[in-house]
Amino acid sequence: MNAECPVCGAQIQLAADAVQGELIECPDCGTELEVVSVNPPQVKEAPQEEEDWGQ
Amino acid sequence: MTKIKVSIVGASGYTGGELLRLLLFHPNVEINQVTSESYTGKFVYKVHPNLRKATQLKFSSASELQQCDVLFLCLPHNSSQNKIDFYKSIAPKIIDLSADFRLKNQDEYEKWYGHKHVRPELLKEFVYGIPELHREEMKNANYISSAGCNATASILGLYPLFKNDLVFEDRTVIEVKAGSSEGGNKVNEGSHHPERSGVVRSYMPTKHRHTAEILQELSFGKNIQVHFSATAIDIVRGLLATCHVFLKKDLEEKDIWKIYRDAYGNEPFIRIVKENDGIYRYPEPKLLSGTNYCDIGFKKDENSNRLVVISAIDNLMKGAAGQALQAFNIMFGFDERTGLEFTGLHPI
């Protein structure tokens, strides 16, 4: 059973030793995610401020 | 393990030189001859200094061409079609890197290239050279016509959207930012360093020939329009296509991810590059120098039905020699990545 990345929909296999609250990265879009629950595997987007380079 | 005997016709240009570099390090290839009329008898590293110490090979003349398994044609446009019978007599398989056999429709050819095609009946014998679109046909093709660099980046960027009929047919705008190596190694007024350095030069605002290939590959039987412009900037290698398409129905970015993942998830040379941190969040051409990657990213405009698709390649690699070698690997059943493993330099 995989978790689904809320940003890009990628299927994410949680590490065997994953714990609730752990921060992981989506292998596809690289977004930082927070493990909501291990069983069933669920993640949500970790809070992150959008950097503005004012280019 | 017997090696495939290959020769390159027109090997003194940038495309021929890049192809030679790749072939020299391909485990299943034996290079027979590389021709150049102006440099016949000279060491190849005279015009390709990166090949110093890599080979003692010398240029031959095309008149000395011997039979071989595969002939790569790296000639200026309008040369291959005029001597195709001679080249066909040299090798059973041909990969042509010029524009001569890219278009299937002779009228389109005449419209975009301003003169009649010399051998229109042969157009259908050449498979159009983008593996991600024509892999099956390539597996038993004898003749392949490698795609143009601007076309390759644009087509790969937009293919999943047009294939799934998700965008309006006549509203696509494509803006390519290109490097100086696209013009080849012939010197001209505009390539003089003091004139070329630092420019943002609108060299083809309209009627760029590669448009014809984009129309051919993205139409799927419909009548489509593509509004293409190219601007030359201060880079040597590298090409970035920024494509503006307009969605028929409202889609979330998650849906777009799925569409691109379904289309390209298993492709060895396509990377979806769309990240919300780090320095390189969207495709960056300079990182692709020397690699066969096409990086694709996108951003949905929150205030309209516009989707911006960003596609980057190295015009000499995925836009020419790399893609030709990828096609060669498919033609002979080799792992497609053979000889194309280089993953690029950073910083560069």
Added chain:
Amino acid sequence: MTKIKVSIVGASGYTGGELLRLLLFHPNVEINQVTSESYTGKFVYKVHPNLRKATQLKFSSASELQQCDVLFLCLPHNSSQNKIDFYKSIAPKIIDLSADFRLKNQDEYEKWYGHKHVRPELLKEFVYGIPELHREEMKNANYISSAGCNATASILGLYPLFKNDLVFEDRTVIEVKAGSSEGGNKVNEGSHHPERSGVVRSYMPTKHRHTAEILQELSFGKNIQVHFSATAIDIVRGLLATCHVFLKKDLEEKDIWKIYRDAYGNEPFIRIVKENDGIYRYPEPKLLSGTNYCDIGFKKDENSNRLVVISAIDNLMKGAAGQALQAFNIMFGFDERTGLEFTGLHPI
């Protein structure tokens, strides 16, 4: 064929990233861990975007280091010497890419680096990391200290002349033109693009630390002087050293050719580049990006006893990661070119 287990300490910098790129494609290497304290747990391609799709490796913390066969240290200066016992406990062989163990003489170290060396008794255990000069010692070395980039180019350029006592000991002037990647990936006021782009910046007119290594390797027991200056120019990778030496006796260019051919004729990574036609007649650093080559050329001044020696490298390759891997290959008896076959791009 058992693979050598290697780890990199400090793998998030440019040097560590370049080394990781090479090791990922080395047939005899298995990468165990790559550490970064600031990026622990993150995919390596987050800081090395060229490694996208090449690896799913993540950074570990140095505290998690497991036993392995070889440890590469890519730390800022003054780190390796402070934790050398810990690193020695991790692996029997260490290749340090910092300046900590390059100088054999602790007084010289203190003079050039402004502080006492923490473990001077270990200096003699490290072999200085230029294979062309110390190949035999490397074959059974446990500890190697990779050379500085400016030093590598200067030393290789002048070594045959000093070794044969052909130039005056105190009149050598070396001018290096260097790229921005030499400064590493830390941002600073001067690296801000609008300030750094297009500069010809005299950043080290005197007292450049690499001078100490040049003196160490070229003195041959004599008291020599080297007048070194470095200027930063608008390139990212690449380094060109223009060395002015003054001949003790009058030599023809033919004699000079012979001296360099005798010294470097069989070296896999040194090319003598001195041609009287073509675009690249003397060594050109941009052609060497990503390769382990050191190109050397020279010109005898007809009106004096001055010999100009020109030496080019990629500061991240022969000047750092490439040379470290060359040393690794020697250490384990592999063909020195393994993993270092890339012959560079042209045009670039």
